[in-house]
Every structure is written in structure tokens, then in C-alpha cells.
Amino acid sequence: xxxxxxxxxALPYANAPFHLGHFMEYIQADIWVRFQRxxxxxxxxxxxxxxxxxxxxxxxxxxxxxxxxLVEKVTSERVxxxxxxxxxxxxxxxxxxxxxxxxxxxxxxxxxxxxxxxSREIEQFYDPxxxxxxxxxxxKGICPKCGAKDQYGDSCExxxxxxxxxxxKSPYSAITGAKPVLKKSEHFFFKLSDKRSAKFLNEWxxxxxxxxxxxxKLAEWLGDGGKNLNDWDISRDAPYFGIELPDAPGKYFYVxxxxxxxYLASLKNYFESGKAKLNGEARSFxxxxxxxxxxQYHFIGKDIIYFxxxxxxxxxxxxxxxxxxxxxxxxFIGFSGEKMSKSRGTGVSPQAYLKLGLNPEWLRYYIAAxxxxxxxxxxxxxxxFVARVNSDxxxxxxxxxxxxxxxxxxxxxxxxxxxxxxxxxxxxxxAAAPExxxxxxxxxxxxxxxxxxxxxxxxxxxVDANKPWELxxxxxxxxxxxxxCSTCISMFRDLTVYLAPVLxxxxxxxxxxxxxxAGDWKALTKLLPAxxxxxxxxxxxxxxxxxxxxxxxxxALEATKEAKASAKADSKSSEHAEAANSEFALVPPETPKxxxxxxxxxxxxxxDFGRIDLRVAKILDAELVVEADxxxxxxxDLGIETRTVFAGIRSAYNPKDLVGRLTVTVANLAPRKMRFxxxxxxxLAAGDGTGIYLLSADSxxxxxxxxx
RNA sequence: GGGACGUUAGCUCAGUUGGUUAGAGCAGAGGACUCAUAAUCCUUUGGUCGAAGGUUCAAGUCCUUCACGUCCUACCA
Numbered sequence: 001x002x003x004x005x006x007x008x009x010a011l012p013y014a015n016a017p018f019h020l021g022h023f024m025e026y027i028q029a030d031i032w033v034r035f036q037r038x039x040x041x042x043x044x045x046x047x048x049x050x051x052x053x054x055x056x057x058x059x060x061x062x063x064x065x066x067x068x069x070l071v072e073k074v075t076s077e078r079v080x081x082x083x084x085x086x087x088x089x090x091x092x093x094x095x096x097x098x099x100x101x102x103x104x105x106x107x108x109x110x111x112x113x114x115x116x117x118x119s120r121e122i123e124q125f126y127d128p129x130x131x132x133x134x135x136x137x138x139x140k141g142i143c144p145k146c147g148a149k150d151q152y153g154d155s156c157e158x159x160x161x162x163x164x165x166x167x168x169k170s171p172y173s174a175i176t177g178a179k180p181v182l183k184k185s186e187h188f189f190f191k192l193s194d195k196r197s198a199k200f201l202n203e204w205x206x207x208x209x210x211x212x213x214x215x216x217k218l219a220e221w222l223g224d225g226g227k228n229l230n231d232w233d234i235s236r237d238a239p240y241f242g243i244e245l246p247d248a249p250g251k252y253f254y255v256x257x258x259x260x261x262x263y264l265a266s267l268k269n270y271f272e273s274g275k276a277k278l279n280g281e282a283r284s285f286x287x288x289x290x291x292x293x294x295x296q297y298h299f300i301g302k303d304i305i306y307f308x309x310x311x312x313x314x315x316x317x318x319x320x321x322x323x324x325x326x327x328x329x330x331x332f333i334g335f336s337g338e339k340m341s342k343s344r345g346t347g348v349s350p351q352a353y354l355k356l357g358l359n360p361e362w363l364r365y366y367i368a369a370x371x372x373x374x375x376x377x378x379x380x381x382x383x384x385f386v387a388r389v390n391s392d393x394x395x396x397x398x399x400x401x402x403x404x405x406x407x408x409x410x411x412x413x414x415x416x417x418x419x420x421x422x423x424x425x426x427x428x429x430x431a432a433a434p435e436x437x438x439x440x441x442x443x444x445x446x447x448x449x450x451x452x453x454x455x456x457x458x459x460x461x462x463v464d465a466n467k468p469w470e471l472x473x474x475x476x477x478x479x480x481x482x483x484x485c486s487t488c489i490s491m492f493r494d495l496t497v498y499l500a501p502v503l504x505x506x507x508x509x510x511x512x513x514x515x516x517x518a519g520d521w522k523a524l525t526k527l528l529p530a531x532x533x534x535x536x537x538x539x540x541x542x543x544x545x546x547x548x549x550x551x552x553x554x555x556a557l558e559a560t561k562e563a564k565a566s567a568k569a570d571s572k573s574s575e576h577a578e579a580a581n582s583e584f585a586l587v588p589p590e591t592p593k594x595x596x597x598x599x600x601x602x603x604x605x606x607x608d609f610g611r612i613d614l615r616v617a618k619i620l621d622a623e624l625v626v627e628a629d630x631x632x633x634x635x636x637d638l639g640i641e642t643r644t645v646f647a648g649i650r651s652a653y654n655p656k657d658l659v660g661r662l663t664v665t666v667a668n669l670a671p672r673k674m675r676f677x678x679x680x681x682x683x684l685a686a687g688d689g690t691g692i693y694l695l696s697a698d699s700x701x702x703x704x705x706x707x708x
Numbered sequence: 709g710g711g712a713c714g715u716u717a718g719c720u721c722a723g724u725u726g727g728u729u730a731g732a733g734c735a736g737a738g739g740a741c742u743c744a745u746a747a748u749c750c751u752u753u754g755g756u757c758g759a760a761g762g763u764u765c766a767a768g769u770c771c772u773u774c775a776c777g778u779c780c781u782a783c784c785a
Contacts, residue, residue: 233783403744
């Protein structure tokens, strides 16, 4: 019976671009989801942007935007990254949505009816200049223990002391610098201290197959009969970017209250937009969630265990809703810091990774090969990355197809003979299917990969033992040759199916080339039939050139400075600092990269073309646009006038190298207002997402000349 | 300060409820081969399993302490 699965990944905070940690989680979840789909289960794979909270509000203000605009800007910039890593989300929405308001209000009212919401007055630091209450992270001062300056309100980064903000000497607001004053305010709390909460949570933990690390953690929180459970402050005072309490004007839900509800809001929108129906789920959102058979799983990082294993199940349970069947926790992705000098920066930017044309499936494979079902950190090691991909994927796996397919095409018109696996190898392959399935299902991806690669080794050994290159020279042994190569292709088919959750694109390409369905797990019990036709072999995947890694790891100097400043301002977390670092990374233009040629567009008439007024332009000036990481501001001489044009070419050109160059511009393009000014045209450049190459006019051309 | 988890060959990792000479891949060395994207195959060199104690007939595996790393410690998304 097919399982019905509702799967989420943690909602990314809409304050910054994605970093590698996001993609590790998405890739982990995506592999699991794809595996479940291959087993014939019905999966609804959902995520959303986490759009609320004080940091977004303040950041937006700093940039002169409304919070909505900031969120829109951040999320629109990163939307393409998701599809490029072949992530198969069924729906992506936002917590800033009417569905979320409705669901949150409903949950809140039910909790209140259950007498689990109380209010009480608390005293907190308040910024009189800004007119808002300050969370610990927005208060700085002198550490009461060691006297270090500019320490945050909760702990000292110099001596490690932990204290309350009120203990700080000479406290000041990190936002305005004003001296904060203590002020009282009414806050609303979710009564986690209620006996019912502890009782329910203990039951939930006992009945949920959580990871042992998570259980330990929970035992700590739930120990002593729940005495360690304190009430959870779920309200914030205005100004706050969030969802207002239905019965307390000026009070907003703390973002961590509305964020997990966003899982449901996104699911609801997915249902109401008709996408669920297209995905084979005809029932309504409410009916779906009321079904006990539906399994709900959340993939999260270890830093947010607290919210997902205490508040979230309790909220759902006492609002009369389905609770999660499990929460899958992973560690963080680190970087081999030791080996890299600090001047070269740290971390790997997924944006730069894509821009450099590195194959997304390399990363998927590497991450899969290192993941297990535990709450363990993993390390991104560039040398390891190159070695792993090149030797496992190219040397072992792809090689099998490459060394057998040539004979089939050249000698046997692309048709297979009946494959014949030697008994010992057949046994191994037969045993592998359930083992690998268990690994995937249990999120032991590293183990699955190891098993698959062991099978690939067997296939290569088989080829060596049977020496097809010798058989080929002997006219009497052609049918042996035919069988050996056909057997190879059949083994390759099996390996491809096994790898399909990790490498969906490669698997699809291989399936297309060799005429099999890489998504057919059930076919694994049968060999490919005699007469099966394959197309001629083409390279399925290129090796990683270590030079590409060098380019990936080389951030621009000026960018590093900028990033460090902004990282500090944004967050204390190293994870965030890493993201900010990469955000500004410039990419050297001369990097080898595979080019993807897009199909030609539909035919147009000469008149259509004539409507576009192309002119030669001379670049008089070029400068960086502060706060835009992709744009350069160009001043162009068009002969009769000068124009200002913003061009998204910062990743490929240094401003000073452009000054004086002749290029081509669209002169009659409607001007477009941008945040930084009006762009009055467009310069032409070649590019497919992996690089940008500005067009030039030959010497002798004069600014203003028409191009026809 | 309290707590959780981790520390196994140069690198990345396996090591089941404690049980014989601690395993694999990559890298290194030697050889074979040439079908294949300098891929593959065979052989082989590397470890007092973070440190020190302890329990046991027997410990990488259990206990204690210490060191290092990551994270949590509630109004911090």
C-alpha cells in the first residue's frame, strides 16, 4: 500500500541568500523524497519562506524598503537556485500569507480555549529613541565579568560568560546607540509548564522514533516530571513584522510561533491552488490532514530541535491537529578551515558554485556520500570533493557504460544480447536492492553509496575478467563479446536506478541514452532483454577540474571586507557569516565551464528585428552599485546623448576594465526604474548562466552607429 | 556555569548487543592491461582507535577524569 507522505524542510529565513547549509538539508530531504517516490509512495514535498521577525523588519528599514519588499527581493534572487540543484519541491510559499494568518489564529484560539494561553507582565529593555523593545541580541555593553567592550546582551564572546542583559555595564541599543530603559509590557505565553503539556510530550517522545541524540536532548528538557519546561513567550510588541494577535491589538506573534504553522499554510496553498490535485491528491487540505494514514516528517538542523520537538507538537496537539510522525535532524556543514588560509576566505557559496558552471549533481553526490541518519556535522573538503566525484562517479560508475557501450554500437548495431551475470555477481546484485532501499529509507545515504560503489567495483572486475577487448579481436568469440557487454549495460542500468534519487539528471540522461526507465525500481529484478536497443554512448558527466575548485574558493579581496562587516552586523552565528561572505564573492571571468546551448527561438520577420534599435555605445564610466551584488552602473556615450544603464555583469567584469570599451546597446528599450536609479537601456552580452561575455564592436565603429 | 554529540590510517569514513591478528574508498608504492573521460584490474605500505586511569578472562566498543571540536542553555530567526 503506497504511503502518503507530507514532507517539509525548515523554512529559510528571508533575510539572506542561501548558503551551503540550506542546500545540504534540501538535498538530504530531496534524496529521501525521490527515493520514496521511486517506491511508489505519494509524497507532498513542501517548503516556504520564513518572512517575519525583528531582523527582517530592521534590515528592511536599513535598506529603505518595506519588509514585504525586502522579503520579495531576497526570495526572488534565490528562487532559481532551487531548481538548479534539481530539488523536487512540490510547493514553495511564504509565512507572510493569508493562509498562515488564518491557521495561526485558529490554532491560537483553540489553545486559548484549552486554557493554555496566559498573559503576564514582563520587564524588558526598551529603546526610547527607536520606540521598541530590544531582544538580547540588540543590546550591547561591557561584559560584567571580564570588562570586554561591545558584548551582546546574553553572553560574552571574549570570556564566554553568560548573563542577563540587565547585568551588562553601560548597556546601549545596538540599533540606535541609545541607553535602553527598563519598561513593562504585557506578554502572552503558551503554557508549556502545564501538566498536560509534559504528559503529552512525554507520550509523543516515547511513541516517536526520534534519533537518539534528539531523545537525549528531550530527556533533559522533559526530565523531572516536566519541571524544566517553562512557559513560552509567544508575543512581541509593535513595531514588529509579523501576524497580529486576534484579540490583542498591537501584540504580534513571535516569529517562531508562526514559522512552523507556515508548513501547514504552504500545504494549504498547495491544495487550494490545485497543485495537490495534479499530484494525485483529490481530497481537501483538511481531509488530507485529518487522515491518520498521512505521515508528516520535518527535516531540520540540530539548532532548531527545541522548536520542532516541544512547541510544535504541543501546539498542534492541543489545537486538535495531527502531530509530526517524526523529525529528522541533521548536523551542520562545515568547511575544512584548517587547510585554507584566512586571506582566502572561508566557505563555499552555492551561488558561486552554480555561476562557475560546476555540476549540481557533483554536490548532491558528495553530500549524499557523507550523510547518515545521525545528528552529525559534516565537512566540505575540496580535495575530498574532487577525489570522490572523479573516482567514484566517473572512474567507477560512468566508466562501466563507457567501456561497454562502444562495442554494442560498433559491432552489434546498438542491440543487446541476453545478459548473463555470473552467479556470484548476480547474488550480490540481488541482495543489494533491499539493502540499499533500507539505507535510503533510513537516511543512511553514505552507506547506500558505499554499497552501490561496491557493486560498481564488481562490474569493473567483471569487465577485466572477461577482457572484451581481446574477445573483439577474435572472430569466433563475437557472441561472447556481445554477452559480456550486454551484461555490463544491464549492471549499469541497475546502478543507475540505485543512484537515481541522488543523481536524477544523470539517471534520466543515462536512461534516455540506453532506453530504460531510471525510475523503475521494480525492474531491478529483471535483466535487460535480448534485442534491447541503446543509442551510441555520449559522455554522461565530466570530471571536476581542480582549477574549478580553486576558482570556487577564491573570493575577491574587496568582497571579503565588505562581507565581514555585514556578517558582523547581521548575526553572531558563524553559519550566517559564511553566507554573507559568499554573497559578495566576485568570480574570476576566465574559468573553464561546460556550456549549455539552448534551442533556437521561434522565427521572426525582418520587421520584428527592425523594431529593435541597436547602437554602438562607448562606456564612459563604470562603477559598482553599493547594495547590489550583481549590478554595475554604466555611463554610455550613444553619440547624441549619454545614458545610464544598470547591467547585471558585476560577476564577470571589473568596472575599471570596462571604461573606454565599445559595446552594443538596445537604445529604444523602455526605461526601467530600479532601486538604485533609472536604467535607460540594456547592454548586450552572451551568457547562459555560467558566464557573461559582453559584446564589442570592431575598432572604427563610432558611438551612436546603428546596428543592422 | 550546566548539558548533548563527536575525536579510528595522509584524507573521507565503516566498525553490529564488548570476543580471535582494527576494516573500506581515495591518496602513496609495485605490477598488469588498453575497451574506457590518464579510466580499470591485481598486489602492497600506513593506525599503541584524542589522553590518562578503571571494570572485565576479553574494550575502538562499558565507567571516570581531562583535552580539543560543534551545538543547545528558553523570550535568540
